[in-house]
Amino acid sequence: MERLGRAGRIIADIRLGADRLLEALFVAASAPPDSAQQQIERNEEVVAKEEVSMHRHFDDLRALARQLEESGVLNGALKARGNSWGLHMPLVCPDGAVVAYAWKRQLAGQAGASAVDRTRLALKAFTDQKRRFFPHLEDEVLNHLHDGESGIAKRPRMPAGNGELEEKTLSEILKNLENEVPNMKISTYRRLDWSKRASSLASLMDDDFVDPSKELNLQNMGKSRPGSVTTPIDQVAVIELLVPSIFRVVVSLHPAGSVDPDAVAFFSPTEGGSYLHARGLSVHHVFKHVTEHADKALQYFISVEPSKALSILLHWIADYQTLFTKLCR
Structure with a gap:
C-alpha cells in the first residue's frame, strides 16, 4: 500500500509537471517576435527543466511499476490484455487533465484482490505441504480430541x-x-x-x-x-x-x-x-x-x-x- 501511495504521488507530480510545461510553451508561443533574447532563454530554460523533471518522474514510475509487478499487484494476465497497468482508462477532467486519484483507487483495489488471492494460495500450499511431509500431525489432532482431561x-x-x-x-x-x-x-x-x-x-x-x-x-x-x-x-x-x-x-x-x-x-x-x-x-x-x-x-x-x-x-x-x-x- 505504501508503494501504491507513492505511485499516486508520482502520477500527481507528472500531471503538475505537464501543466507547467504547457504553461511555459504557451508563454513562449504568445511572446512577441521582438522579445528580448534574455526572455527567450528563460523560457527555453524552463521548458528544458520541466522536461528533465518529467523524464525523472516517468523513470520513477516505471521502476515502481516493476516493483508492483514483482509483488503480484500487476501480473502477466493483466498485461496480456494490452494494458500493462491492468486498469480502465482513468477519469478525465474537462480541461483534459487526468485525475490521479482514479489511478490510485484502482491500483488499491487491484492490490487488495491480489493480496486475498495470494493469501488463499499460500494457505492451500501450506496445507498440502503439511499433509505431504507431516502426516503424523493429522493423527496428533485426533489424539488431542480423543485424550482430554477427563x-x-x-x-x-x-x-x-x-x-x-x-x-x-x-x-x-x-x-x-x-x-x-x-x-x-x-x-x-x-x-x-x-x-x-x-x-x-x-x-x-x-x-x-x-x-x-x-x-x-x-x-x-x-x-x-x-x-x-x-x-x-x-x-x-x-x-x-x-x-x-x-x-x-x-x-x-x-x-x-x-x-x-x-x-x-x-x-x-x-x-x-x-x-x-x-x-x-x-x-x-x-x-x-x-x-x-x-x-x-x-x-x-x-x-x-x-x-x-x-x-x-x-x-x-x-x-x-x-x-x-x-x-x-
Missing part, C-alpha cells in the same frame, strides 16, 4: 464410516439423521424464531425439577410446532437436536440455508433462557466441558471435510446420547 474429553472422534458420507443438501442431511437416530428430536428455526423459542423455554423449565410429562409435552411441541414444519429450508439458520433427558444441542448455520456450521453448544434439556444459542454456555459444568470439545471437533471437521462438516458433526453429536449411561471410549 472421561468426557475422550469421547470426541470421527463417526464410523464418515468417509462414505456424500455431499448432500441440508434437507437430505436432516432427513437421514432422523432415520438413523430416531430417538433424537430435530427442529429447524430462523434466528429470530430460535430466540423466541429459547426465551419461551425459560418460562416452562425449572432448573431444580422438571416434570417428565412437561418435558415430553415440550418435546412434542418442538416437533409439531408450526415453525418447524413451515421454516423454508433456505432460511434455516439454527438446528436444535434434543435427546430426552440427555442433552439439547444448538447448531448455527452461516449463511442461513447452507450446510456450513459455524458454532455449536450443548445444554441440559432442563435449561431455558436467552443464553441458549450456538455461542452460549450451559450453567452446568458437564455441558460446558462437552461444548469445549464440540467446538474443537467442529473446527477439525471443517478443516478436513468442509463440504461434509455438518453431516459429520451431527453424527458426532449423536454419539453423546449415551453420555450418562456408558463409559467414555
